[in-house]
Structure formats: structure tokens, C-alpha cells
Amino acid sequence: xxxxxxxxxxxxxxxxxxxxxxxxxPAPAVEPTQPIEQPPAAEPDPTTAPQPEAPEANLTAGCVxxxxxxxxxxxxxxxxxxxxxxxxxxxxxYKVVTVTRPWSGSAQTFQYVLVQCGTPAPDDFxxxxxxxxxxxxxxxxxxxxxxxxxxxxxxxALVAVDNGIYVYNPAVRxxxxxxxxxxxxxxxxxxxxxxxxxxxxxIMASSLGFDTDAHPVLLAAGLPVVVNGDYVEPxxxxxxxxxxxxxxxxxxxxxxxxxxxxxxxxYNEAAALAAGVEQRxxxxxxxxxxxxxxxxxxxxxxAHMFADAxxxxxxxxxxxxxxxxxxxxxxxDTAKDAEIWLNPFAYDLEGLATTDERFREFAAxxxxxxxxxxxxETELGGNDFFESGxxxxxxxxxxxxxxxxxxxxxxxxxxxxxxxx
Amino acid sequence: MSEMHETALHERPNxxxxxxxxxxxxALALMLAxxxxxxxxxxxxxxxxxxxxxxxxxxxxxEPARATWSQxxxxxxxxxxxxALLAGASLxxxxxxxxxxxxxxxxxxxxxxxxSGASLGVALVVLTAGSTLSGxxxxxxxxxxxxxxxxxxxxxxxxxxMALVMxxxxxxxxxxxxxxxxxxxxxxxxxxxxxxxxxxxxxxxxYIAWTFxxxxxxTWQELRVFAPVLLLAxxxxxxxxxxxxxxxLGESYxxxxxxxxxxxxxxxxxxxxxxSGVVTAFCGPIGxxxxxxxxxxxxxxxxxxxxxxxPAVTLLGSxxALLADFVAGVPGSQIVLPLNAxxxxxxxxxxxxxxxxxxxxxxxxx
Numbered sequence: 001x002x003x004x005x006x007x008x009x010x011x012x013x014x015x016x017x018x019x020x021x022x023x024x025x026p027a028p029a030v031e032p033t034q035p036i037e038q039p040p041a042a043e044p045d046p047t048t049a050p051q052p053e054a055p056e057a058n059l060t061a062g063c064v065x066x067x068x069x070x071x072x073x074x075x076x077x078x079x080x081x082x083x084x085x086x087x088x089x090x091x092x093x094y095k096v097v098t099v100t101r102p103w104s105g106s107a108q109t110f111q112y113v114l115v116q117c118g119t120p121a122p123d124d125f126x127x128x129x130x131x132x133x134x135x136x137x138x139x140x141x142x143x144x145x146x147x148x149x150x151x152x153x154x155x156x157a158l159v160a161v162d163n164g165i166y167v168y169n170p171a172v173r174x175x176x177x178x179x180x181x182x183x184x185x186x187x188x189x190x191x192x193x194x195x196x197x198x199x200x201x202x203i204m205a206s207s208l209g210f211d212t213d214a215h216p217v218l219l220a221a222g223l224p225v226v227v228n229g230d231y232v233e234p235x236x237x238x239x240x241x242x243x244x245x246x247x248x249x250x251x252x253x254x255x256x257x258x259x260x261x262x263x264x265x266x267y268n269e270a271a272a273l274a275a276g277v278e279q280r281x282x283x284x285x286x287x288x289x290x291x292x293x294x295x296x297x298x299x300x301x302x303a304h305m306f307a308d309a310x311x312x313x314x315x316x317x318x319x320x321x322x323x324x325x326x327x328x329x330x331x332x333d334t335a336k337d338a339e340i341w342l343n344p345f346a347y348d349l350e351g352l353a354t355t356d357e358r359f360r361e362f363a364a365x366x367x368x369x370x371x372x373x374x375x376x377e378t379e380l381g382g383n384d385f386f387e388s389g390x391x392x393x394x395x396x397x398x399x400x401x402x403x404x405x406x407x408x409x410x411x412x413x414x415x416x417x418x419x420x421x
Numbered sequence: 422m423s424e425m426h427e428t429a430l431h432e433r434p435n436x437x438x439x440x441x442x443x444x445x446x447x448a449l450a451l452m453l454a455x456x457x458x459x460x461x462x463x464x465x466x467x468x469x470x471x472x473x474x475x476x477x478x479x480x481x482x483x484e485p486a487r488a489t490w491s492q493x494x495x496x497x498x499x500x501x502x503x504x505a506l507l508a509g510a511s512l513x514x515x516x517x518x519x520x521x522x523x524x525x526x527x528x529x530x531x532x533x534x535x536x537s538g539a540s541l542g543v544a545l546v547v548l549t550a551g552s553t554l555s556g557x558x559x560x561x562x563x564x565x566x567x568x569x570x571x572x573x574x575x576x577x578x579x580x581x582x583m584a585l586v587m588x589x590x591x592x593x594x595x596x597x598x599x600x601x602x603x604x605x606x607x608x609x610x611x612x613x614x615x616x617x618x619x620x621x622x623x624x625x626x627x628y629i630a631w632t633f634x635x636x637x638x639x640t641w642q643e644l645r646v647f648a649p650v651l652l653l654a655x656x657x658x659x660x661x662x663x664x665x666x667x668x669x670l671g672e673s674y675x676x677x678x679x680x681x682x683x684x685x686x687x688x689x690x691x692x693x694x695x696x697s698g699v700v701t702a703f704c705g706p707i708g709x710x711x712x713x714x715x716x717x718x719x720x721x722x723x724x725x726x727x728x729x730x731x732p733a734v735t736l737l738g739s740x741x742a743l744l745a746d747f748v749a750g751v752p753g754s755q756i757v758l759p760l761n762a763x764x765x766x767x768x769x770x771x772x773x774x775x776x777x778x779x780x781x782x783x784x785x786x787x
Contacts, residue, residue: 325757326468327468354570
């Protein structure tokens with residue numbers, strides 16, 4: 001890049017990279033108005049037709065034939081334990097879902113009215129986006145939704161992703177190669193015409209609250225886009241619990257509860273094991289980009305996972321920012337004798353040393369205790385840790401416990417992580 | 422032409438005050454002292470403050486009060502300070518050469534497009550290593566560059582552009598070369614944009630971090646190549662003092678004075694390309710030092726005589742680079758700022774001053 005134009009571009013790009021470090025300016029309020037076509041209200045004739053009975057389970061397929069007022073069409077409801085970024089309220093034949101924290105520091109919230117197919121939409125919610133449930137076709141603007149869709153058994157609903165190169169899921173990759181799943185581009189560069197052509201019943205996207213987000217562009221085109229804020233959850237289980245969010249759109253509350261219950265149970269079991277350890281190994285993370293070492297802050301998602309897995313993270317006390325911008329020298333001074341090095345940007349020890357020969361001075365390097373989460377990666381760069389890691393925190397935790405205290409989990413084999421050779 | 426006449430041509434007329442000639446060596450000596458002091462300060466003060474006495478001990482091979490201090494100084498601060506010293510001097514001298522050759526006060530070491538070539542090399546390595554682009558058969562062959570380190574790729578890119586420039590220099594006039602260099606720059610920037618467009622966030626972040634510039638990523642091993650090459654090129658610049666003075670009067674006039682303009686151009690271009698190319702390859706593209714320092718030197722010494730300017734710019738370039746690095750390290754805290762931002766904060770006011778002070782420009786470059 002030309003040096004002069006750099007100094008204009010550099011601050012702008014730096015800003016856009018500081019995700020979560022500074023509260024994002026709230027996006028101008030885009031209030032979607034999306035009334036769906038109301039199905040003709042079926043008027044039950046009390047004299048000739050029998051009253052429809054209340055369903056015993058949520059309708060995961062098909063629509064209601066005859067609507068009856070006062071019937072609870074959602075006997076299986078969602079209860080949240082860890083996630084704090086969304087709420088759901090149930091009313092007879094519709095659910096009101098509010099995403100209270102779509103991105104870090106957001107002043108804006110998003111409200112969605114999920115109406116049971118075959119029943120009339122409520123009158124009061126003109127400002128909210130209305131979606132008929134169970135939804136059919138799904139456009140995913142983030143790979144993190146794919147494992148959750150799979151867990152709910154609704155991966156068949158997927159018709160498009162934003163960018164095929166990031167996908168790890170083999171089934172999805174196969175369908176991508178066969179042309180059954182489309183690619184619509186990411187962020188504000190999303191190909192709106194392609195999405196319109198697909199006529200999806202639901203698009204799900206994560207946003208940063210910046211101009212580069214996809215959802216304003218899609219909303220402006222009148223498309224049913226739902227903003228998902230799972231990545232903002234500060235805890236691992238909080239993030240994983242968003243499987244219940246996706247389940248709401250497919251009436252799969254029961255299945256979601258089952259899936260998440262299992263995950264939470266295993267996570268807490270593993271965490272309890274690690275909580276009882278006496279010795280905690282010293283740990284540091286990442287690799288520097290030139291002279292700047294981006295170290296997770298003490299209050300970050302990563303730091304909490306390290307603590308839960310029974311490690312002594314060397315920057316656990318620095319909670320000044322989600323990511324700390326340290327210089328190499330500082331990290332060296334603190335972490336030179338640390339026992340374990342996690343998440344370097346490398347595939348093998350020699351490669352690491354080629355990047356900077358000073359890495360050889362670290363005790364963790366010398367003892368080979370360096371672990372990266374690139375065990376599951378495609379040649380195109382799709383990494384399963386980024387795709388399913390958030391949905392399966394119990395496996396991530398077990399991987400970390402296996403690294404920090406191998407004797408606690410003798411039967412577990414590293415899944416996302418691998419030791420650098 | 423007599424030396425006196427030559428000197429007179431480069432002096433600013435009607436400047437008040439004592440005869441400048443005698444003060445110059447003193448000023449240069451003062452600059453040297455400032456440089457040494459600054460060097461010592463950067464060794465001592467960083468995120469951790471190490472007393473000067475221990476610095477001396479460490480440099481002499483002894484044991485300081487804390488064991489890690491030795492490693493911090495020898496592995497991090499000393500190579501960084503040496504890199505800054507050499508890079509600052511190189512960029513400033515290269516900038517001076519370009520400003521004189523093109524007789525353009527805003528020329529910088531990168532007008533030849535050399536650093537853009539280096540950027541393209543780095544982009545090809547960082548953004549494509551280990552992966553092919555989405556559905557792009559045409560770039561699959563480029564992943565062979567993945568095995569090269571960043572420095573090697575940057576050097577290759579810089580060298581390629583340099584070769585193109587040298588080839589063109591034989592055929593075209595100097596002014597045309599300036600435009601060619603800019604066009605090479607735009608073309609490579611376009612290629613980098615395409616690569617960035619297809620890349621995943623981590624790789625983009627790695628590339629952007631490189632563009633911030635840094636003196637701290639050059640290790641002793643790399644200095645073994647970095648230092649000798651730059652010192653050699655700086656020596657060439659030193660020898661070019663007379664041709665530079667002649668060129669300032671205009672190429673036809675210089676030719677009439679007996680200068681082999683084509684040969685002078687060759688050596689100037691070669692030394693600039695090496696100075697800027699090598700610095701960019703190891704430290705990333707570092708802006709403003711090359712364009713601002715020559716003007717600072719001209720202002721302080723009130724002359725365009727390269728016999729004074731070359732050493733002045735060398736010292737001042739080193740001082741500026743060390744200062745920028747010191748500020749970027751935000752002494753006393755653990756955080757660090759991008760180097761290019763700090764050099765811009767120092768350099769931009771100087772460039773503004775240049776543009777506003779057109780009287781001085783006319784005299785120097787007309």
C-alpha cells in the first residue's frame with residue numbers, strides 16, 4: 001500500500017478490527033415493518049365442527065388446519081439458564097422473541113414475532129418482523145449456526161451460506177459442491193439479488209453494529225433477516241444456549257432443551273473436576289503480529305475457559321479490556337517460563353520459530369507444550385473450532401482440561417486442539 | 422566550477438546571523454550526541470524500566486540485577502534500537518535522494534513503487550499461505566510462495582519492482598519514471614485489495630499488522646543481512662554527494678558541468694531501491710520519515726548542500742525513527758501503538774509546513 005494513503009486507511013481499518021474493544025456506535029434505528037400475509041381466519045362453526053384440541057407437542061412440521069382461539073399451540077416452551085442476550089414470551093399462537101443484545105454495547109434491540117403457521121398474526125406488533133413458524137428455508141450468514149441446525153435435525157432447511165470457504169461441516173460442503181446450497185456473500189457485500197431469488201423464509205446473521213453489517217442491507221430489501229447475538233455472550237454455556245434461539249423458529253424447543261441439557265451437564269461435570277485441582281499450570285495465548293501481541297483480557301471468554309479448565313492464566317487479573325495490546329517484550333518478561341502456550345498462529349514448531357527465532361526462548365516452546373486449535377481444518381481454511389466450538393463448549397473444555405491436567409480425563413482425546421510438533 | 426560558487430548557489434540568500442559554515446560541524450556533533458542519548462534511553466525505558474547502569478553491565482557482558490533484563494535488552498531492545506537507527510537513516514537518505522533526483526519536495530523513498538512491490542509479496546504469503554482462494558483456480562499456483570518467509574517474499578516483491586524501474590530508467594526521462602513508479606504502486610495495491618477481499622479475518626489482521634510497520638520484529642539473525650546491505654547502500658549515497666548537488670541545478674545544467682547523468686541516475690535509483698526495499702521488507706512500509714526528515718534538515722541547516730545534508734539527514738533520520746519507536750512503545754505502560762501512526766503524527770506537520778512555505782521550496786527546487 002502506498003505509505004501516504006496508508007495513514008488514512010490504517011486508522012479506519014484499526015477501528016474496524018477493534019471489535020468489542022470499544023463500544024460500537026449504535027446503528028441508526030432501522031425498524032423493520034414486515035407484516036406477513038395473514039391466512040384467512042378459519043371460523044370454527046360450533047354447531048357442526050368439533051373444537052380442535054390443544055396439541056401435545058409443538059408442531060415441527062406443517063401448519064394448523066383449523067385455528068381455535070385460546071389454544072396453546074406451544075406446549076413445549078423454552079427456559080433460559082445461561083444466555084442473557086435474548087428473551088422469549090409465549091402467547092397462545094405466537095411467540096415474541098427479543099434480541100436484547102445484538103452486539104456489544106448496543107442500544108438497539110430487535111423484536112421478532114413468530115406466528116404459528118395456520119393461525120392469524122397478532123395486531124399489536126407493527127414494528128417487529130413477523131416470521132411464520134415452523135420456518136422452512138434458512139440462509140445462514142455465519143457458520144456458527146450450522147452445528148446448531150444439525151443438532152436440531154434441521155440442516156435440510158439450509159439453502160444458502162455467506163461464504164463457502166469457511167464451512168467445515170462435511171454434509172454442507174458436499175451440498176455446496178453439488179450446487180444445492182448457494183453462496184450469497186458476506187457482510188454488507190451480500191448479494192441481495194441472489195437472496196431475493198432464493199425467497200428464504202428466514203435469514204440469520206450476526207452483526208457488529210457497524211456499517212459493514214449485512215442486516216440493514218437485507219432489511220432494506222424487505223427480506224426476513226434475524227439478528228443473532230450469540231457471540232456476545234460472555235460465557236461458554238451462554239453462547240451454546242443459543243441453540244434454543246434457533247429452535248424457536250422451527251418449534252423445536254423440546255429437542256433444543258435435550259441437546260443443551262446434555263451439553264451443559266457434561267460441561268459442568270468437567271468443570272467440577274477441574275475445580276478441585278491443587279496445581280494450576282501457567283498459561284499464555286496467541287502469537288504477536290509483528291510487534292503487537294493481542295492477549296485475551298482477564299474478563300474475556302477465552303480467559304474464563306482457561307480458568308474453568310484449571311489453568312493459571314497469566315493475564316487473568318488484567319480486566320481493563322477484552323483484548324490487551326501488549327508488546328512482545330512485556331509478554332516475554334511475564335510468560336517466558338510459562339508452562340503451556342495456547343492458540344498460536346502456527347501449524348508446527350519449526351514454522352513458529354521461523355516467524356520469530358525468539359519464540360525458542362519460551363519454556364513452553366522448549367518443552368513442546370504448545371497447542372493450537374487447528375486439528376480440524378479444511379484446505380480452504382475452514383476451521384471447525386470456529387464453526388462448532390461455540391456450540392460444543394463441553395468438548396472445548398474437555399480439550400483444555402486434557403491439556404492442563406491430562407490425568408483428569410484419561411479417556412478423552414483432543415478434538416479441536418492438537419499439540420504442535 | 423569552483424566549490425565556492427557551488428556552495429553559494431545552495432545557500433539561502435540574505436540569511437541573517439553569523440556565518441553558518443563554522444557552526445555546522447558543531448550542530449552535527451550535537452545531533453550525534455542526541456542520537457547516542459536517545460539510543461541509551463530506548464534501551465533503558467520501555468514497558469519495564471531498566472536502570473542505565475544495568476544497561477551498561479549487560480552490554481559489557483555482565484549480570485544485571487534481574488536475569489530477565491539481560492534477555493530483554495539483548496533479545497528485544499538492542500536489535501530494535503539498531504534496526505530503528507539503520508531504518509531511519511536509510512529512509513531519510515533515500516527520501517533525500519528522491520527529492521533531489523526528481524526535484525520534487527514531496528518525493529519519498531516509495532515513489533518508485535518499491536514498497537508496493539514488497540507489500541504485494543507479503544500479501545501473497547500471508548493471505549494465501551496454506552489455503553487457496555474460493556473457487557479461484559488461477560491463484561492456486563501462488564501458494565508455492567507460502568513456504569517463503571514474509572521477509573523473503575517482501576524482498577522478492579521489492580526486487581521485482583526495482584528491476585522494472587531500472588529497466589525503464591534506461592529508456593525514459595526522469596519525470597516519466599516518477600509516474601511509472603506511482604503506477605506500479607497503484608497496480609500492486611489493486612492486486613493486494615483483491616487478495617484481501619478473499620481472505621479470512623485472521624489473515625487480514627496479520628497483513629494489516631504488517632502495514633503498521635515495526636522495528637521490533639527484526640531479530641539478530643535478520644540483522645546479519647539487514648545491517649550490511651543498508652550500510653553499503655548508505656555508503657553509496659555518501660559518495661553521491663557531488664552528483665546530487667549538480668542534479669539539483671537541473672539535469673541539462675548538471676550535464677554541462679560534466680556529470681554523467683545516466684550513471685548518476687542509475688546509482689541513485691539503485692541505492693534508493695535497496696534502502697527503501699530492504700527497510701520495507703524487514704520492517705513493513707514506514708511512511709513520512711523519508712519525506713519529512715530531509716525538509717527538517719534543510720530547515721535546521723538552512724542549506725541544500727548535500728555535503729551537509731547527507732550526514733545531517735542520516736543522523737536526523739535515526740533520531741526521528743528512535744523517537745517514533747519510543748513514543749509508539751508508550752513507555753510506562755504495557756500497550757503499544759502502531760509505528761506508522763506515530764511517524765505520521767511527526768511527519769504530517771512537517772509536510773504541511775513544506776507546502777505552506779513555498780518560498781523556501783522555490784529556491785531549493787526551482
